[in-house]
Amino acid sequence: MSENIESTLKDECGLVKDRPIIVGVSGGPDSLCLMETLRQAGYPIIVAHFDHQLRQESGQDARMVEKIAARLMLACVVDGADVRAYADQEKLSLEEAARNLRYRFMFKLARERNAQAVAVGHTADDQVETILMHFLRGSALTGLKGMSFCSLIKTFDAEIPIIRPLLKMWREETVVYCAVNGLRPHYDSSNDSLNFQRNRVRHLLIPNLESYNPKFREAVLHMSESLKGDYAFVMETLDQAWQESVIAKNDEVVTFDSDLLSDYSIGLQRNLVKHAMQFLRPEVDISFSVLERATNMINSSGLSSRVDLKGGMRMFRELGNVYICTLNAELPFNLWPQMIGNDPVSISIPGQVSLAGGWKLSTEIWRIPALAREQARQNEDQFQVWLDAENLSGQFELRTRRQGDRFAPLGMDGHSQKLSDFLVNEKMPLRAREYWPLLCVGDEILWVPGYRSAHPYRLKTTSRSIVYFSVTRPLDKFRE
Numbered sequence: 001m002s003e004n005i006e007s008t009l010k011d012e013c014g015l016v017k018d019r020p021i022i023v024g025v026s027g028g029p030d031s032l033c034l035m036e037t038l039r040q041a042g043y044p045i046i047v048a049h050f051d052h053q054l055r056q057e058s059g060q061d062a063r064m065v066e067k068i069a070a071r072l073m074l075a076c077v078v079d080g081a082d083v084r085a086y087a088d089q090e091k092l093s094l095e096e097a098a099r100n101l102r103y104r105f106m107f108k109l110a111r112e113r114n115a116q117a118v119a120v121g122h123t124a125d126d127q128v129e130t131i132l133m134h135f136l137r138g139s140a141l142t143g144l145k146g147m148s149f150c151s152l153i154k155t156f157d158a159e160i161p162i163i164r165p166l167l168k169m170w171r172e173e174t175v176v177y178c179a180v181n182g183l184r185p186h187y188d189s190s191n192d193s194l195n196f197q198r199n200r201v202r203h204l205l206i207p208n209l210e211s212y213n214p215k216f217r218e219a220v221l222h223m224s225e226s227l228k229g230d231y232a233f234v235m236e237t238l239d240q241a242w243q244e245s246v247i248a249k250n251d252e253v254v255t256f257d258s259d260l261l262s263d264y265s266i267g268l269q270r271n272l273v274k275h276a277m278q279f280l281r282p283e284v285d286i287s288f289s290v291l292e293r294a295t296n297m298i299n300s301s302g303l304s305s306r307v308d309l310k311g312g313m314r315m316f317r318e319l320g321n322v323y324i325c326t327l328n329a330e331l332p333f334n335l336w337p338q339m340i341g342n343d344p345v346s347i348s349i350p351g352q353v354s355l356a357g358g359w360k361l362s363t364e365i366w367r368i369p370a371l372a373r374e375q376a377r378q379n380e381d382q383f384q385v386w387l388d389a390e391n392l393s394g395q396f397e398l399r400t401r402r403q404g405d406r407f408a409p410l411g412m413d414g415h416s417q418k419l420s421d422f423l424v425n426e427k428m429p430l431r432a433r434e435y436w437p438l439l440c441v442g443d444e445i446l447w448v449p450g451y452r453s454a455h456p457y458r459l460k461t462t463s464r465s466i467v468y469f470s471v472t473r474p475l476d477k478f479r480e
Contacts, residue, residue, distance in 0.1 A: 012149035013163040019116040029185040030121035033174035051080030145227040154282040252329035284311035344399040384470035
């Protein structure tokens, strides 16, 4: 037995001795070794056995575990399910279906018993096999670093960790430990079946690779330890970039600042996208091709684009934001100005009008034409405008678009076009168009805030009657 197991339990797994631990015990040498190690170390444990019902003798395994637990005076809970039927129903592999049902049972039990952790008997051999399986799938650093002593699987529980105290012990060591401590593991014939990928890696791939390097398993384990250090560095960098570039997030949408996201390296972009996807759907396995599609969109020159990701998630760009969201997500509207309903709103000068999402339109009269022209020339903010009101008669108002609206944008020498065509050409987000505020007098559109003013009412050297409009939203509203 490893001399450092006590420090592993306390320091790596974060265990205390005044709360129970759910221990997954199949009856094999690894799980029995884990159970006895925790018991001898003085931790209160509850034995949990899940019958997958994949073998005729699986019921005998359950009874054997119960007998061992009873002999050692340990609490024991047994459950089971038809894994094969569940796999067919959910269209999962047998391995994935078994894991889902087994973990669901153990974490449910952990919540019921106020347990501090769920413990499983993964060994150094399991670590090597897991890393190779991730390698065969083309995994990134997250997969190649392997399993950790302590981690959260948010799919099953966001607070109770899963612990793997035996990650530095080899399988043959657990067999010896059981023999020394009078424990008789059962033999699981399914471990020999080549129908399972893990068994093919264990019985075929690893022995073949050991013909090239007799210490291949040790080499993979050392690589895992090295990559964990690299991963910690990457996560620190990722966390900083996440704090900088994420504007808002909830259970359905993660919103990035498009400019900041585009400035990061491709590698950091991939990790940010992956982190956002895992934030929304922790259970989704994310491949390199999915991340490649995402980074291609981030770095494309188009102002408006979208891409399907995986697991019912999509990614798209609108104005200065990049969204990663679920298909039925309720997307935010308060990142641009929107009318509250379709009724026109009269504007007093000077005055102020409230819009949806905390946006406001403010108006005032400028009585120094030269200053107004200078400010207009220097202005780069499309949400403020100075207009020549000399030939305007009637009530200023804000309204939404109407059927048949036409607009004469600045720079087109007074030539008008369909408002719908203008909005398409300017790539205004489709879902924002219905309630986008338009500054009008009568049927004439004077300004589309955020885009352009009407050419006939631009400031001229002869302008004397000048009205200023600005659309703003409190700065503290941008980040939520």
